[in-house]
Amino acid sequence: MxxxxxxxxxxxxxxxxxxxxxxxxxxxxxxxxWPNKEALLIDVVRRLEEPEPQPLGESFRGDMVTLLEFMRRRGLAKRSRWVLRSALSQMGSLPELRSLYHERVVNRRRDLIRQVVRRGVERGELRSDIDLDLLAEMLMAPMLVRTVLWEDAPLDDPGLSELIVDTVLQGVAAHPAAAG
Amino acid sequence: MxxxxxxxxxxxxxxxxxxxxxxxxxxxxxxxxWPNKEALLIDVVRRLEEPEPQPLGESFRGDMVTLLEFMRRRGLAKRSRWVLRSALSQMGSLPELRSLYHERVVNRRRDLIRQVVRRGVERGELRSDIDLDLLAEMLMAPMLVRTVLWEDAPLDDPGLSELIVDTVLQGVAAHPAAAG
Known part of the structure; x- marks a missing residue:
């Protein structure tokens, strides 16, 4: 390859x-x-995706940074690996590849991140009135968008994952009390 | 059509x-x-994209909700419009379509959102130590991911835009002081 x-x-x-x-x-x-191009790409996607790190459950912040760091490093690899880029760009027209990728990669990561968010609420680290699914998406989405949609946006800053998690934790309002 | x-x-x-x-x-x-399929899809994308609302500059929260609401409604239209879905799914293999869409749609929205974020900082509504580009991405990304990548995630809640903006403003830490 x-x-x-x-x-x-x-x-x-x-x-x-x-x-x-x-x-x-x-x-x-x-x-x-491989009988056809789709079968070849499915095989490539299967081989190149590493298993996600299992979050240790020490703290919301620590676990979430671990997962986002994994996504960031995978994103960098995807940008540079010709075969994965090719697979991603052809998913729109190869439905079997698309559903395999969703099942094996996308949905597994969404579930992991939801798990970490749910634990954060149970432990009292996160507010309990938040929309869990939306929060999980807000944490993952910037990394995902930079990997797949905006290849001109920087992914190589090793502090990016911490920055995302801390920004979501603390919020960006200058006067938090007035934000609601 | x-x-x-x-x-x-x-x-x-x-x-x-x-x-x-x-x-x-x-x-x-x-x-x-249309000499070929790419030319046809470019024409379709040009015709179907409405101009973005120009944010009024009343408040960060109001302007950002307006822009995200526009993106949410466009996202719903994209999901239901066969021609736009087709164009999006084929962008990976039609580079001219991809760059036109980036220039006309994606980059214009990114610029608008960055503008609103920058104004929010200047007016003292947002903390001044934040990464402006990252913040703009964090606000847009969940809407974008739901539109283009996860078609099973809900986009039809009219309160989604406010929820995103308020979550980012307030943060999700149970005890804000301890979050940093």
């Missing part, structure tokens, strides 16, 4: 033929392993 | 031939107007 990147195939040219050519093997060899 | 939707062409079947057939015209008629 690394060779494919070096070979400079653009995202748009990904084809079974092109892959065979770049890898220096017969087309039949590629087709024997 | 409405006829196309009613005709039930799926997102994946969009082709110049299919469009001609559904519209009951000759293929040549479609090609005379």
């Amino acid at each position: 690394e060779r494919l990147m070096a070979g400079g195939i653009s995202l748009l040219e990904l084809s079974m033929e092109g892959i065979a050519q770049e890898a220096g093997v017969a087309k039949a060899t590629v087709y024997r392993r | 409405e006829r196309l939707m009613a005709g039930g062409i799926s997102l994946l079947e969009l082709s110049m031939e299919g469009i001609a057939q559904e519209a009951g015209v000759a293929k040549a008629t479609v090609y005379r107007r």
